[in-house]
Structure formats: structure tokens, C-alpha cells
Amino acid sequence: MLDIQFIRDNAKRVQENTKRRGSDADVSAILKLDDKRKEIIKKEEELRAKRKQGSKEKPTPEQISEMKKVGQEVKKHETDRKKVEADLLEKMSWLPNMLADDVPDGGGDEDNVEIRLGGKKPEFSFPIKDHFELGQDLDLIDTERAARVSGARFFYLKNEAVLLRLALVQWTIQELMKEGFTPMFTPHLAKEQTLFGTGYLPFFSDEIYKIEGEDLSLIGTSEQTLVGYHQDEVLPSLEQPKLYAGLSSCFRTEAGSYGKDTKGIFRVHEFYKAELIVVCAPEDSVKWHEKCQEIEERILDGLGLHYRVVNICVGDLGAPGYKKFDCEAWFPGQNKFREVTSNTNITDFQTRRLNIRYKTNEGKVLFPHTISATGMTDRALLALLETYQNEDGSITIPEVLHPWTHGIKRIEKKI
Incomplete structure (x- = not known):
């Protein structure tokens, strides 16, 4: 607002x-x-x-x-x-946020501007597979039974893929806690006022699963519940910002995505994500936006993924956003970069709508700024499957995840 x-x-x-x-x-x-x-x-x-x-x-x-x-x-x-x-x-409520001066023009992801590359691009001397082929061969992913149970764009994770997801969560939270983020499990349902306050209503109403007869909807991201955590509150001085790392399943209707990414589990109705939320003084939001970007890239570097950072263009930037960066990991099996994290400076757009304020040392009551960024999602898991595949069809698990994979360092075909 x-x-x-x-x-x-x-x-x-x-x-x-x-x-x-x-x-x-x-x-x-x-x-x-x-x-x-x-x-x-x-x-x-x-x-x-x-x-x-x-x-x-x-x-x-x-x-x-x-x-x-x-x-x-x-x-x-x-x-x-x-x-x-x-x-x-x-x-x-329909007015979008103001834009940063350096947001590129453009109508979609093809107009996003590459800023830099990170990590080393993997090279293979054998025919490679995408995440879905690997998941089928190694009994890690089941979409056929999920379709019978829940419909299209749902999936079961099995065997080592479960350990891999849990390891990603554990390692990511460990890294975020080092930076001072408070880990939180959040509700998976939110009231309409919270969705309005975070800017998902009215702009993304067709992306939300509404519970019929209730003032509740499934969350599309824990950003909604983490920013809503302080609605109608006056916070003390934000010399030290509020730093939250939310863990939750996320639910999206994927309206308008008919025909896109129908193979595999890249675009689904339910996925898992670790979200970073910063609530800070307005004069600190640019600094924290850059800090969150640094954290995102360090996580991808630690996983050994090749990626690029892009400055998101006007047409690809949601209405609440002032400026946004995406990290796109290299998916060898698809031979292209795909979005795995996002990082948005939302300024005071959400805090005004949610009536979140803070008191300065001088006694003034102002609206803080919020930053919303990604720690990890299931898409990172998919990028790992494709990046670490071996000629014999196995997948090597990155060393940083070994403490949480119960001694398993390699995913091999079941006999």
C-alpha cells in the first residue's frame, strides 16, 4: 500500500x-x-x-x-x-509498489538481465538425463500414483530423495542461524487480511487455494505468515532487524501455467521451502536486500551448483516488489537455467497494509521495510539430481549434506 x-x-x-x-x-x-x-x-x-x-x-x-x-x-x-x-x-489496494530506478523494462523472464554467473558449469562425457528420468530410474519420484491420489502436478518423494530434502533443510537452516535468523515452523493456513496485507490479495487471487466457507486459505509461501507475524504491532527500535527463517509446505494453483513444465516436478501445486524474512528500518533495506542475495548465493555455492543471478524486469516483478533478484540454477538435463531462489525488497508496501510499525530512538513511529528471500526449495533438490549424476546412473550427494544423510553418500539403483 x-x-x-x-x-x-x-x-x-x-x-x-x-x-x-x-x-x-x-x-x-x-x-x-x-x-x-x-x-x-x-x-x-x-x-x-x-x-x-x-x-x-x-x-x-x-x-x-x-x-x-x-x-x-x-x-x-x-x-x-x-x-x-x-x-x-x-x-x-490495486496500486502496485513503486519501482527501483534500475529495474529493467520488459514483459517476461526473457527480459530479465543477467548480472553474474556463479559456480562451475558441470561437464559430462556421457548422455545425461533430466531429474524426472533420474527420479524414475532410482525410485525417488512417483507422479503416477500421486496423480491417482491428488491429481496432476503432485508427487511422492521416496527413498534417498526424502533424505536429500531433509538434509537440504537442515543444512540451510544451519547456515541461516549462523547469520542470526530465527528458525520457525509457521501455520499453513492464513486469513484473508494476512494475504491482503502481504500483497497476495488482490493481485494473485487466482493462485490461492481458498477453504470454502472459512476465512482461511492455504499459504503460497511462509512469507505470508512470517510477515503477518507482526501485524498490528509497534516494534521496538530496529537497530537490530527482525530476521526469520520459515519452513513450510507451499500451495499454489499454478493458474495460467497449463502446458508448462508438464514433465517432472519442477512446477507443482505443493512443494517445500525455507523462506528468509527481514523486517528492518527503511534506511537499511537496500543493505539487507544485498545481504540476503549474498546468503542465497553462498548456499548455492556450498551445494556446488552452477547458477546465474538476474535482475528481474518490470513484467516479471510482482506488484508488491520494489526490486527483485532471482538465482537460476543450471539444469544440465534441460540444458538451461531455471529459477530456484528469489530475493525481493518490498519496502513498506506490506507493513502499511498490515499496520506494522516500529519506534525509532527519537520516539517517532514509522513503517519498516520487509525483504523476502529464498533459502531453499525442492527445485534445488532437482538441480542437485541433474548436476551430480554419474555415468552408471547413480547420483553423488554433495559433501555438505553428508551429516544428515545417514551415511549414504551416493544414490544407486535398487536391485
Whole structure:
């Protein structure tokens, strides 16, 4: 949510930003509604002052009649104001966040700008397989039975793939705790206000699984529950930011992805993720955005994955985001880079919607900024399967994960 005074002071800039982001939100309509709201408030205050003045003396019958009329007018103006405020909130809720100056133009992932490469590209002297072929051969992935049980885009992980996922989680959390992040298991369900506050409503309503008859939906990421953790709170000084590492399953309808990534389990309705959330003072958000990026890359380096970092273009940047980086790991079996982590500076877009504030050392109450980044997802597991495959069909497990794989260092075909 943008501040209404900021919108008023920067109306042209906000409208240009809105247009650039492909939104049809109308800034002039928002300002007209705000003007109307102010007019009604002014009239309400005048009527209340009149009623208060009349109550100071013993009223005549005529004055009693007049005060009843004033009371009725106050109620009417209250009703009108609430309707205008609801209309204003609805229109403001569709305004996307402002963009950083260096966000590239473009309409999709093909327009994202490569910043740098990381890790060493694996080379093979034998025909290679993708993660799904490997998963089938080594009895790690079962989508056929999952389809019978749950439908398309679901899967069972089996055998060493389970150990690999758990090891990834354990190692990632270990690395995040070294950086001061508090590990948290979060609820898998969230109320509509929390989804609105984090900017997933109204922008991504078609991506959300709603529980019929309940004010609850399955979360698409623990970002929603971790940022919502402090809604309607005033935090103490953020000289030390709030650092959270959330672990959860994530649920997405994948609306609009018909026909995409139908082979394998790269794009699914349910997956596991470790999420990084930073709640910090506004002047520190750029620094923490860069810090989260450093952490993401260090995790990928530790796993020995080849990847690239891209600056996300306007058309690929969700409405709450101010600036976003993705890390795309190299998938040898697909012969291309695929997104495995994201890292977004959301500024005060979420905290305004969730009414999260903090008190400065000078006693001012301000809205903090939030950063949302990825520690690991199941996609990292898939990249590992493809990267560490061997000529005999086995897969070597990266050394950093050995403490959690129960002595198993290599995944081999079952006899």
C-alpha cells in the first residue's frame, strides 16, 4: 500500500509507475475519493461541534428538534464516509509498489538481465538425463500414483530423495542461524487480511487455494505468515532487524501455467521451502536486500551448483516488489537455467497494509521495510539430481549434506 500523501505529492510519478507496471489503477480517481473523504470529515466535525455547543445549555423544544436533525445528519455523513473510505481502500489496494530506478523494462523472464554467473558449469562425457528420468530410474519420484491420489502436478518423494530434502533443510537452516535468523515452523493456513496485507490479495487471487466457507486459505509461501507475524504491532527500535527463517509446505494453483513444465516436478501445486524474512528500518533495506542475495548465493555455492543471478524486469516483478533478484540454477538435463531462489525488497508496501510499525530512538513511529528471500526449495533438490549424476546412473550427494544423510553418500539403483 502506498501512502496517500505520497500519492498526492507524486501523482504524476505514481501514475507513470502504475502504467509502466501494466496496471490500470487510476490515481486521479483515488485523489478525488480522498478529497471527498476529507470534505465529509470536515462536515462531520462541524456538525459534532454544533451538537456539542447545543448541549451546554438547557435546550428549548426547538433546539431539541434541531439537535435531533443534527444527529441524523452526523449518522448520514458517517455512513457516507465509511462507503467512500471503503471505495478508496479498494482502489488503493490495486496500486502496485513503486519501482527501483534500475529495474529493467520488459514483459517476461526473457527480459530479465543477467548480472553474474556463479559456480562451475558441470561437464559430462556421457548422455545425461533430466531429474524426472533420474527420479524414475532410482525410485525417488512417483507422479503416477500421486496423480491417482491428488491429481496432476503432485508427487511422492521416496527413498534417498526424502533424505536429500531433509538434509537440504537442515543444512540451510544451519547456515541461516549462523547469520542470526530465527528458525520457525509457521501455520499453513492464513486469513484473508494476512494475504491482503502481504500483497497476495488482490493481485494473485487466482493462485490461492481458498477453504470454502472459512476465512482461511492455504499459504503460497511462509512469507505470508512470517510477515503477518507482526501485524498490528509497534516494534521496538530496529537497530537490530527482525530476521526469520520459515519452513513450510507451499500451495499454489499454478493458474495460467497449463502446458508448462508438464514433465517432472519442477512446477507443482505443493512443494517445500525455507523462506528468509527481514523486517528492518527503511534506511537499511537496500543493505539487507544485498545481504540476503549474498546468503542465497553462498548456499548455492556450498551445494556446488552452477547458477546465474538476474535482475528481474518490470513484467516479471510482482506488484508488491520494489526490486527483485532471482538465482537460476543450471539444469544440465534441460540444458538451461531455471529459477530456484528469489530475493525481493518490498519496502513498506506490506507493513502499511498490515499496520506494522516500529519506534525509532527519537520516539517517532514509522513503517519498516520487509525483504523476502529464498533459502531453499525442492527445485534445488532437482538441480542437485541433474548436476551430480554419474555415468552408471547413480547420483553423488554433495559433501555438505553428508551429516544428515545417514551415511549414504551416493544414490544407486535398487536391485
